[in-house]
Amino acid sequence: MIYQNDLILRAARGERTERTPVWMMRQAGRILKEYREVRAQAGSFKNLVENPALAAEVTIQPVDLLGVDAAIIFSDILVVPDAMGCRYEMEEARGPVFPQTIRNTADLRLLHVADPSELQYVTDAISLTVKQLDGRVPVIGFAGAPFTIFAYMTEGKGSKTFSIAKKLLYTDPAFSHRLLDLITESTIAYLKAQIAAGAAMLQLFDSWAGILSPDQYGEFSGRYIHRICEAITEVPVTVFAKGAWFAIEDFAKYPCRTIGLDWNTDPRWARQVVGPNKTLQGNLDPCQLYATPEQVAEATRSMLQAFAGGPHIANLGHGVYPDTPVESVKAFINTVKQA
Amino acid sequence: MIYQNDLILRAARGERTERTPVWMMRQAGRILKEYREVRAQAGSFKNLVENPALAAEVTIQPVDLLGVDAAIIFSDILVVPDAMGCRYEMEEARGPVFPQTIRNTADLRLLHVADPSELQYVTDAISLTVKQLDGRVPVIGFAGAPFTIFAYMTEGKGSKTFSIAKKLLYTDPAFSHRLLDLITESTIAYLKAQIAAGAAMLQLFDSWAGILSPDQYGEFSGRYIHRICEAITEVPVTVFAKGAWFAIEDFAKYPCRTIGLDWNTDPRWARQVVGPNKTLQGNLDPCQLYATPEQVAEATRSMLQAFAGGPHIANLGHGVYPDTPVESVKAFINTVKQA
Numbered sequence: 001m002i003y004q005n006d007l008i009l010r011a012a013r014g015e016r017t018e019r020t021p022v023w024m025m026r027q028a029g030r031i032l033k034e035y036r037e038v039r040a041q042a043g044s045f046k047n048l049v050e051n052p053a054l055a056a057e058v059t060i061q062p063v064d065l066l067g068v069d070a071a072i073i074f075s076d077i078l079v080v081p082d083a084m085g086c087r088y089e090m091e092e093a094r095g096p097v098f099p100q101t102i103r104n105t106a107d108l109r110l111l112h113v114a115d116p117s118e119l120q121y122v123t124d125a126i127s128l129t130v131k132q133l134d135g136r137v138p139v140i141g142f143a144g145a146p147f148t149i150f151a152y153m154t155e156g157k158g159s160k161t162f163s164i165a166k167k168l169l170y171t172d173p174a175f176s177h178r179l180l181d182l183i184t185e186s187t188i189a190y191l192k193a194q195i196a197a198g199a200a201m202l203q204l205f206d207s208w209a210g211i212l213s214p215d216q217y218g219e220f221s222g223r224y225i226h227r228i229c230e231a232i233t234e235v236p237v238t239v240f241a242k243g244a245w246f247a248i249e250d251f252a253k254y255p256c257r258t259i260g261l262d263w264n265t266d267p268r269w270a271r272q273v274v275g276p277n278k279t280l281q282g283n284l285d286p287c288q289l290y291a292t293p294e295q296v297a298e299a300t301r302s303m304l305q306a307f308a309g310g311p312h313i314a315n316l317g318h319g320v321y322p323d324t325p326v327e328s329v330k331a332f333i334n335t336v337k338q339a
Numbered sequence: 340m341i342y343q344n345d346l347i348l349r350a351a352r353g354e355r356t357e358r359t360p361v362w363m364m365r366q367a368g369r370i371l372k373e374y375r376e377v378r379a380q381a382g383s384f385k386n387l388v389e390n391p392a393l394a395a396e397v398t399i400q401p402v403d404l405l406g407v408d409a410a411i412i413f414s415d416i417l418v419v420p421d422a423m424g425c426r427y428e429m430e431e432a433r434g435p436v437f438p439q440t441i442r443n444t445a446d447l448r449l450l451h452v453a454d455p456s457e458l459q460y461v462t463d464a465i466s467l468t469v470k471q472l473d474g475r476v477p478v479i480g481f482a483g484a485p486f487t488i489f490a491y492m493t494e495g496k497g498s499k500t501f502s503i504a505k506k507l508l509y510t511d512p513a514f515s516h517r518l519l520d521l522i523t524e525s526t527i528a529y530l531k532a533q534i535a536a537g538a539a540m541l542q543l544f545d546s547w548a549g550i551l552s553p554d555q556y557g558e559f560s561g562r563y564i565h566r567i568c569e570a571i572t573e574v575p576v577t578v579f580a581k582g583a584w585f586a587i588e589d590f591a592k593y594p595c596r597t598i599g600l601d602w603n604t605d606p607r608w609a610r611q612v613v614g615p616n617k618t619l620q621g622n623l624d625p626c627q628l629y630a631t632p633e634q635v636a637e638a639t640r641s642m643l644q645a646f647a648g649g650p651h652i653a654n655l656g657h658g659v660y661p662d663t664p665v666e667s668v669k670a671f672i673n674t675v676k677q678a
Contacts, residue, residue, distance in 0.1 A: 160499070161626075163660055166626040170626060170634070171629055210549075210582070210603065213602045213656075214603065214605050243549070245584060246608075264551075264552060264582070266553055285555070287500075287502055287508075290505075290506040290510055295509070
């Protein structure tokens with residue numbers, strides 16, 4: 001595939017680029033009124049995720065409307081457990097809910113390694129997006145990191161402490177590893193199908209990384225991320241583990257290309273820990289975008305400076321919040337592009 | 340005051356002690372059936388907090404029942420905004436709720452610097468506890484760090500992102516500093532009253548520290564913690580800022596004696612950053628206590644090893660979870676005492 005704009009792929013390979021590429025986690029979403037219109041048309045979040053034509057449409061919106069350097073496929077990390085046999089529902093107020101949780105070896109009977117054909121609605125959406133973008137920018141595929149998926153499947157819903165999930169790591173490590181293994185196998189097959197459909201980069205989201213101690217992280221999360229990074233040799237992989245600053249040194253040894261930083265992490269410190277070769281991604285505080293466009297531009301320039309010591313893909317330190325003013329979002333993106 | 344057991348005070352002063360002292364955040368609480376009985380008698384959480392005799396009773400329970408080396412006064416960090424004129428309610432399912440939030444300069448009219456006489460129910464509870472303990476162990480007083488109190492007063496309730504609170508830091512820093520200043524002045528007066536009532540140590544809880552970027556943390560949280568540490572010269576102060584690993588280097592320069600670590604923070608790394616002089620406190624993962632007593636004992640020994648490079652007060656890395664088995668809690672405490 002020849003891209004008109006392949007800045008992000010070159011930055012991910014560690015090459016020097018004429019400017020820093022930029023995209024935003026959750027860029028395809030509620031910040032755009034055009035998204036909210038399609039979402040209303042779909043009727044529900046899950047309908048939108050499972051409809052390739054509509055998913056492709058909202059995936060491309062931020063390329064057209066915001067001018068980002070990559071599209072990330074509109075989907076959800078929880079499609080993987082869904083395909084494994086652990087269905088989720090998305091409740092408007094509460095977020096994801098799993099009516100049937102998986103908490104012991106007997107529950108594993110309910111699950112199977114997901115076959116990518118069960119997630120064809122995602123790979124179809126990727127193919128369609130790639131076709132419609134026609135080389136304007138690359139498409140990023142993604143999946144949840146196995147521990148984050150494990151946390152939802154065992155806890156059954158979002159949680160501040162995920163104490164049910166964490167308790168299982170301590171009380172039933174054998175079960176925990178079996179479930180993590182099933183998730184990992186499903187994820188690798190799913191990511192390979194995303195590549196086959198045209199995803200030019202992949203990102204792993206370890207949203208709940210920060211609830212684990214460093215030792216537990218290595219045993220129950222890092223090793224599975226490592227395995228995925230080893231299995232994916234076709235395209236560059238980004239690891240974004242929110243709150244897992246303590247694991248960055250390990251990530252630097254994995255065969256991933258890019259390490260995403262949350263806004264708590266000083267980019268200069270991360271560069272020292274990671275060394276000169278990998279690309280870093282991030283990390284403006286999404287709340288910074290509540291400020292005026294002028295303030296956002298200033299903060300963005302200061303962030304770019306902090307990342308100047310090595311290859312960088314500009315992004316926020318977490319997904320953009322739904323009520324963020326579009327003007328400030330544009331100030332962020334345009335400041336990166338003009339720097 | 341002469342204590343039969345002053346291990347924790349000596350450890351807080353950085354002296355070598357015959358063994359490591361141990362207590363647990365939230366030790367006076369729902370893990371003990373004796374607490375649940377008094378709580379039922381009080382009728383509500385706030386009634387219990389505001390009743391000195393009952394508060395003293397539950398404060399002393401873990402000394403009697405668990406053998407910890409300090410009592411921490413049973414109270415809540417939100418008594419300070421309550422006394423400032425911003426009343427809170429404690430809802431069983433949702434946690435604290437502030438019907439009237441403080442979000443702009445005009446709202447500041449509703450507030451005043453709290454006079455310690457408005458918090459006499461706490462200082463009375465401390466005096467009573469000190470009297471009833473009769474020198475068995477010291478009593479720890481506490482307050483929330485100003486930013487954490489600010490977060491509740493502005494947001495109005497708990498939140499995953501506290502995006503309303505954080506937005507104010509970006510959009511109205513002048514208001515934010517005025518509110519933080521009022522909270523800080525109230526907190527200093529309150530802590531001095533706790534000392535006068537007999538608190539032999541103080542701890543600041545910055546529960547929501549981890550939502551701020553390092554720069555914002557320095558400006559909106561660290562500087563107020565610093566000011567409190569400078570104002571309190573009578574007794575040793577502990578700073579516990581959950582998720583603020585990036586601020587530990589700054590805390591090392593504050594005139595506090597002890598730095599509390601959450602369970603994400605490697606004690607050996609923290610010791611390197613902090614240097615040899617300050618005492619470190621922590622940091623077993625509260626979820627570890629869901630494991631068997633044997634596993635807890637092993638993890639506790641390994642934690643003690645990790646802290647062996649300098650003065651240490653053993654604790655969890657966060658408050659004990661309400662459904663933790665008492666046998667495992669005892670395994671934690673007894674392992675420290677026998678090491």
